[in-house]
Amino acid sequence: MxxxxxxxxxxxxxxxxxxxxxxxxxxxxxxxxxxxxxxxxxxxxxxxxxxxxxxxxxxxxxxxxxxxxxxxxxxxxxxxxxxxxxxxxxxxxxxxxxxxxxxxxxxxxxxxxxxxxxxxxxxxxxxxxxxxxxxxxxxxxxxxxxxxxxxxxxxxxxxxxxxxxxxxxxxxxxxxxxxxxxxxxxxxxxxxxxxxxxxxxxxxxxxxxxxxxxxxxxxxxxxxxxxxxxxxxAASGIGVGVVKAGQAFVSLGTSGVLFAANDGYQPDPASAVHSFCHALPDTWHQMGVILAATDALNWYGRLLNTDVADLTDALGDLAAPGKTRFLPYLGGERTPLNDAAIRGAFIGLEHATDRAAATRAVLEGVTFAIRDCRDALAATGTRIESLLAVGGGSRSRYWCQAIATALGTPVSLPVAGDFGGAFGAARLGMMAATGAGAEIATPPTISAVIEPVAALSDAFDAGHARYRAAALAIKGLT
CATH class of the missing domain: 3.30.420.40 (ATPase, nucleotide binding domain)
Structure with a gap:
């Protein structure tokens, strides 16, 4: 064991x-x-x-x-x-x-x-x-x-x-x-x-x-x-078998991470992309990192004194982004802004903004921040051919479908079970004890593949453009 x-x-x-x-x-x-x-x-x-x-x-x-x-x-x-x-x-x-x-x-x-x-x-x-x-x-x-x-x-x-x-x-x-x-x-x-x-x-x-x-x-x-x-x-990458170029995962935990494995070292500091060693010899990885993912959703739940699962489960099918926007910069931001002083905001609030609209805005804000990370990684030449979702936020099908649609990439969900850091750590313990190598870091069985909603692709592109404009405006105020 x-x-x-x-x-x-x-x-x-x-x-x-x-x-x-x-x-x-x-x-x-x-x-x-x-x-x-x-x-x-x-x-x-x-x-x-x-x-x-x-x-x-x-x-x-x-x-x-x-x-x-x-x-x-x-x-x-x-x-x-x-x-x-x-x-x-x-x-x-x-x-x-x-x-x-x-x-x-x-x-x-x-x-x-x-x-x-x-x-x-x-x-x-x-x-x-x-x-x-x-x-x-x-x-x-x-x-x-x-x-x-x-x-x-x-x-x-x-x-x-x-x-x-x-x-x-x-x-x-x-x-x-x-x-x-x-x-x-x-x-x-x-x-x-x-x-x-x-x-x-x-x-x-x-x-x-x-x-x-x-x-x-x-x-x-x-x-x-x-x-x-x-x-x-890196341990989560081992846990979900993201160890080769083209493989990636998105982690919706306290922070949000878009993690892509690289066969070689290819830094691009100006992009605010993290270029780190992987947990296996002679391998590296890149990450786009946002400081608040489920942290933002949990903050919103506390504000409403409502369990976040109740908020997300009530949303139904994926909807086009509305006028209300949320910037998830509760404690600054890393990729791509690199700004410790920037803070979050709700923008575009109106009489029609109800609880569901505000909840969607929070999920969309984190989603668009992850898209910013994807764009930053792509600018360095990193390709994403397969994408897994892990972390507590991946339990929300709505959120995963928003990410799939915003990135134009199917999102695979592992079969029931945790394939994150603890599982990757156990695999590394197995390697150390037995002499096994990367061959044991296989991808998990997939329980579902969340496809992008093609009919909403243009709407999410437009929503991301509005988000970026709002982010730059807020950055100019800090």
Whole structure:
């Protein structure tokens, strides 16, 4: 058996997978986010450990003594700071925290960052956060012995090893993405040193062995290996078998991601497309990223004090976009705007705007933001021949059909089950434990293919044009 742990923003999920890659059991534990100031987003790493203990405790009912390998997946970019004793120095600054926007602009103005990393320095990336810490919390900065990404803090707890892997490290702004190694030049530019970085492995390689006391506590066998794993989206790519050029998936989670696998490294930083290493050796991927997908829908549901499933289930058949538009920039935006200050808006409200119209506008706003990502990827030469939908938002057929129509591409839905980060992590754990390679990262069985509604294609093109005009107008006001 193999275990996958996925440390998300809103919760930690664990799945247990057998040798035939069937999911035997799963467990989740919720997590909350602290927002002490506008634009800030933090979590306590101690909460991650409590969540992991709860998930492992729940899965222990299924005899974990047969587990041979564990894989890790998790939210990217978070700055988890440890002192020389391995103690956490402060709450982790998360991926959707924008406090370091000035520091990001400064680093991005140094040409070597885009040249070496292949990416814009976004405020949510790790390096600008450490520059912010140095300026605003110098006593903390002086004590930093190691910087770990969120899932790699779980690894430290599990194994006692300071290790990262290529897909997650590529999102720090300290990483030479083409060479697949830390960049001493970029570390030096932020007053950091290589010894403060974790050791690097590929996602399918062994990073360590579970500590004996933890193995005994949760009923694990001896010498259970922990794979390098992957950042949440790279691990999801492994989970849904998106590992070759032409394959892609759209993830409708807290954030929204359009993920396309690449056979080679083809960066285009100016497009605000993310060019990262994949979780397999000698492979890369590109992503268009929006900061609020289901996060936007959940915000809207809270505003109406209504369950979001009730809102989306009541919509019926796909309709043409109306006059009401929604911009999902609740905490800034990445692709293609790269704007930490931009904020969301409802535009075109009128007497005829009812709950259904506003709900459609929210779904369309996220859909058009994903289309912006598709256009940005296409401009780099990345092609999308097949598209899967994953994440909580993919449960809405209406939303998936809107995306299919806006992109002019059929959207495939996996058969019932979760093929996201936790499943991909379990697959990486299997690779590390058995020596298997990419051949086990097969696409899931498809339960349905959502076709574009051809009759609404022109209407969605026009709706996207109105959305883009509104986005540019709002950007001009920030």
């Amino acid at each position: 193999f275990l996958g742990l996925d440390l998300g923003t809103s919760g930690l999920k664990g799945i247990l997978m057998d040798d035939a890659q069937h999911v035997l059991a799963e467990a989740t534990h919720p997590l909350s986010v602290s927002r002490p100031q506008e634009g800030w987003s933090e979590q306590s790493p101690a909460d991650w450990l409590r969540a992991t203990e709860a998930v492992l405790g729940a899965l222990a009912a299924h005899d974990l003594s047969k587990v041979r390998g564990i894989g890790l997946s998790g939210q990217m970019h978070g700055a988890t700071l440890l002192d020389a004793s391995g103690d956490v120095l402060r709450p982790c600054i998360l991926w959707n925290d924008t406090r370091a926007h000035r520091e990001a602009v400064e680093l991005d103005g140094d040409p070597q960052f885009r040249q070496i990393t292949g990416n814009i320095v976004f405020p949510g990336f790790t390096a600008p956060k450490l520059v912010w810490i140095a300026r605003h919390e110098p006593k903390t900065f002086a004590k930093v012995s190691k910087v770990l990404l969120p899932k790699d803090y779980l690894r430290f707890w599990l194994t006692g090893e300071h290790v990262a892997e290529m897909s997650d490290a590529a999102g720090t702004s300290w990483f030479d993405t083409g060479v697949r190694d830390w960049s001493d030049a970029l570390l030096s530019a932020t007053n950091m040193r290589r010894e403060q970085m974790p050791r690097l492995v590929e996602g399918s390689e062994v990073s360590g062995v579970v500590r004996s006391e933890l193995a005994a506590r949760f009923g694990l066998g001896r010498d259970v290996v922990v794979a390098g794993g992957g950042g949440d989206n």
